Amino acid sequence: MRSTERLVVVGALALLVIIVAGQFCINLNVKTEYSVGYGPDGVSYDIDLGYVSNYSVVTFDDGGLGRNSEFVFCFDHEHVWYKSDDFIQNTLDHLARDMEERGLTLTVMDTKGVVNLMESDVDSGSSDTTVIFMTGSFPSEIYNGEEGCLLTEWLGIGGDLVWGSGPIGFNISTETECVPAENDPGTVLFGVEGAVNNGEGRTFDNVSYTEGLADMFRLYFSETTWGVQTGVSEDQLVTEYQTNGYSALSVTRYHGGSGSITVFGGDVDNNVASYVAQFLASGLGYSSEITDYQMGIGKQASGTLKVPASNTVVFLSIGLMNDNIVLYRNYGSVESVE
Amino acid sequence: MTMTFRLTPMRFLAIAAMIGLAVRFALAPFTTATYDVSSWAGVINGINMGESLYDTGYYWYAPTWGYILAFLTPIMNALDVNVQGVIVPDIASGAIYNAYSRITVPEFNLIYKTPLIISDLVVGFALYSIVKSLGKDDRLALTAFCLWFLNPLTIWNSSMQGMFETLSILGMVLSVACVLRGQNFFAGACIVFAGITKLFPLILVPLMIGFIVAKHRNDRGVLKDLAMATLGGVAMFALIFIPVALSGDFSQAFAFILNRMDSFDSGGGGLDLLHPSWNNIFAVLPVILTIIVILAIYMGMSTRDLEKRFLLLSTVSMCLLFAWPFFPPYHQYALNMVPLMILAYCAGYRVLITPIVLTSVLFFLAAFFWMGPEMLYPMAAGGYLSFDTIGQWMDFLKQPMNSISNLMEYIKFVPALLALILIARPVVGNALKRKVEL
Known part of the structure; x- marks a missing residue:
């Protein structure tokens, strides 16, 4: 065997040994x-x-405010959502796993289930469940674009809403179509017209914010395409990522009650689902104030x-x-x- | 007494190897493809947290490369290497190139790329050995080594981008070496290793079967040789996949292939001239596979120049994948053509030097423009440059460089098509000549 051939054999065997040894390093x-x-x-x-x-x-x-112990993800295949079912399912899969890694359990519930849950909460006058919409649109049974609908009633008694993957309140889903809402959702949900960004194209904030809120909590979500206006309420928490006054991640008190509306101002896909999980695990709310870090x-x-x-x-x-x-x-x- | 330094082939080989290694180790720590390396860091972090490869959420390939990352994990931990890197908003924004990536530190990059660099070197030596065994020509063997090991695309792939194509190519080249020597058990093992690491080398399997059949035209050893190759393949498959199967992740190990096919399906599955996409290759895969089978039958019926013919048809088979307009391959995929072209070149098809050079330069430039200044972020993570400086370069250069890269998508088919034309030209010419003579 020539020397180069010996080198080939030794090199190939070395890599094979590394691969086999690596199999035993996975559960170290x-x-x-x-x-x-x-x-x-x-x-x-x-x-x-x-x-x-x-x-x-x-x-x-x-x-x-504390942190809820129940987390519900609203999704079913009976509605035509703003985002595709595949996109939502992918987000759901990653979010569930990322939450589990942080000790939280996510329950998937169809629209009927969420309606029952919200109605029950409204009847009892309190809520201890966080409801998550990553569908990009609300089902018409929950939100019809007007104050007084089930969603706003639920928010009024303290419901905790987490939203992503679309302009909040702009689109309403039925079993046959996804249609634009007639009223400005900024007014309905935040009491301020134009409070929700819904511009053309996707926007991101590219600036570095070392040791800000985002850095402290590892919440590097930076898309502001569908963000909520910063300062729309006195009871609002926002991370540093903002574009033209709209926040990438905001937690705002519902203007008609004690409920909370968290908005991730962009697509929540598999790459960023972990930020939603991280936020849910953090216990941050609209009135949180940092003391030390x-x-x-x-x-x-x-x-x-x-x-x-x-x-x-x-x-x-x-x-x-x-x-x-x-x-x-x-x-x-x-x-x-x- | 005067000492004279004679540049023997082995010395030349050693010098070329040292130059190639020096370039690689100089570049490896300070350059990366942020998106890919972000995944590798994610895998290592997941392993640190006791997760399986596929539970980390960052790994979608067959487990070969993952095992190597797992092997490196305790080494990095022992050396106190930061395996998480840092987040950089310019990249995290997703506005410029990709979303939510992290920048890894130079030590991390150096360690994880070292197995890839070793693989590059072994491939180079393997090419040297194959060429040497074909014709005992040292100079030609050295040429083969240099065309591979000093190739900018090879260097980019393992030492700058840090992708693991080289491992798959190592398996492919070793399987070619083994099948030429009749070491069929190892040929089967190596081609399965190559194919499960990255799929491309599997395209050579029919041709290898054809070669074995052709070698045994006059004896009955064909079934034995094919059985040995199959046995080798099964053994390698078991070695790689048994741990994955035991952990219940077997189906996830094939997610990469299925995702690519899904991507083709969800894209409408048609030819979109305005948006060239590699995944659309699935549209013409039946055509390619038909040609591959015809080539394999032709190989099996051959009676002379078996080695040369096998090397040439291997090149044709691989080039068939990359010769399509509107299905531009990612630059690292094109590397699969290079060692096969080199072997065919050394086997006597000298016209292939043009496509070899063209493939190397074109795809290296495509990769370079695709990545832009972003590739230098590890220098900032290591404290050699400021993030702001690279950010300014990004603002200034990224978009124009990306535009050039996008335009290059339309010409990526040229090297492979040129190779096929140059190979086909004498064959067609001879056929026409015979027709005229008749």
Whole structure:
């Protein structure tokens, strides 16, 4: 055998050995340990990993809104949606998985089920379920473009709505067609005409916002095509990604009640579904106010953060994109914590 | 006493190999295709979190490359390499090129590209060995090595973009070497390895069967050889897929192929002249496969110059995939043609030097313009340049470079078609001549 042939054999065998060895490296169970604790000096955290990772720990006052424990995704094949069924299903698949990775469970419910849920909530006067629409349009049974419909009633009693993949309120789905709504959804949902962006073409914000809200919570969603106007309500939380006054990600209090409307101002496809999951896991709401945060990169980290006077929430995130591990702790008011 | 340095073939080979390696290792840390590398980083992060390859949400291919990434994971962890990189808004925006990508640091890029660079080198040595065994011509063997290893498209693919075509090509070239030598078990194993890593080399399977049949025209060894090749293929398939099957991810390992076909179906499945798309290749796949089978039958009926004919028809088979206007291949796919063209060139079809050079330059430039300054972001992640500087280059250069890249989509079929024409010309000429003489 010539020397070059020996090199070929050795090289090919080496790659084969790497491939076989790699099969055993998939379940290495790399150390991933993290914890937070509430003490007299504030919230302390400790991260100990077997790999180098980005991390972020944030304390904030959530205004007492808390985080819902039930998450419902409205989707059925009986309606003609603004987005295609395949697109919605793809988003749903990724969102469900990304939520599961963050310890949240997503339930898929058809329109009838969501109608029943909302009617039940309205009857009882309270809601503890987040309803997610990534269909780009509302079903006509829930929203007909006018105040007083089931959706606005539900928002009025405190319903929590999360929206993406289309201009909110602009399109209404029936079993046969998807038609434009007659009234301005900005007025109906936010009390301000033109509050929802619905321009031509897709728009994004390209600016870097280091250590802003988006960076702290790893919410790098930057499409503003169908964003909600920044400042449309005093009770509004927005990330830094904005274009012409419209936010890529906004949480706004419903103008006619205590409900919450979260809008992702662009397509929520498989690439960005994790940001929706990340947001849902964070417990952020329209009245959240950041108290303290620490961010960095490394294998080990620990520290202490200041806590707000009340409604203390701690959010710990390890990772960067779809690979985020999150820890959510709601300590409520300081007085109630021993 | 004076020492004289004689440039023997082996020394020349060593120097060419060192130059190729130096270029690769100089480029590898500081360049990437952000979209692809984002996926590889996602896989490694997922593995760190105890997920299977397909649970990471970033892996859609057969598991070969994934296993290599898995192997690299503990190494990167031990070396404290940042395997997550950083988010850059210019890219995260999706407005310029792609959506939601991250930039990996130079150490990460260097480590994950090293197996690809090794593969490039082994392919080069394999080409050298095949050519040497064909005619004992050192110079020609060196030419084959240099045409591959110092080729800008090869360097781009493994060391800049960081895609794993080279692994599949390694399997393909080794299978060609083995089948020429009658080592059919390994030929079968290598072609299956190549085909499951990236599909393209599978196009050579009918031809390989034809070659084995032709070799045994006068004896009864054909069934034994085919059985050995099949056995090798099955063994390799089992080696790669058993772990995936055990973890319940078998069907996901083929998602890449199915997604491509879905993309063709959902696109209407027709010829769209305004929007050239590689996935539309499925429209003419029956035609291509028919020609491949005819070529394989022709190969099986051949009685002389079997090796040369096999190498030439291998080139024809592969070029058939890439010679279609309006189905422009991604630049890394075109690399599959290069080693086969080189072998055919060295087997005596010297006219192929033009398509070899054209393929290498055209697809390298297409890749370069497609990527633009974005490929340099790892320099910012490593602290050698500021993100703002690259961002300014992006603002200035990205769109015009993308426009050129888009225009190049319309001429990507030229090298393969030229190769087919140059190969067919003497055959057609001879046929016409015979007709006139009759």
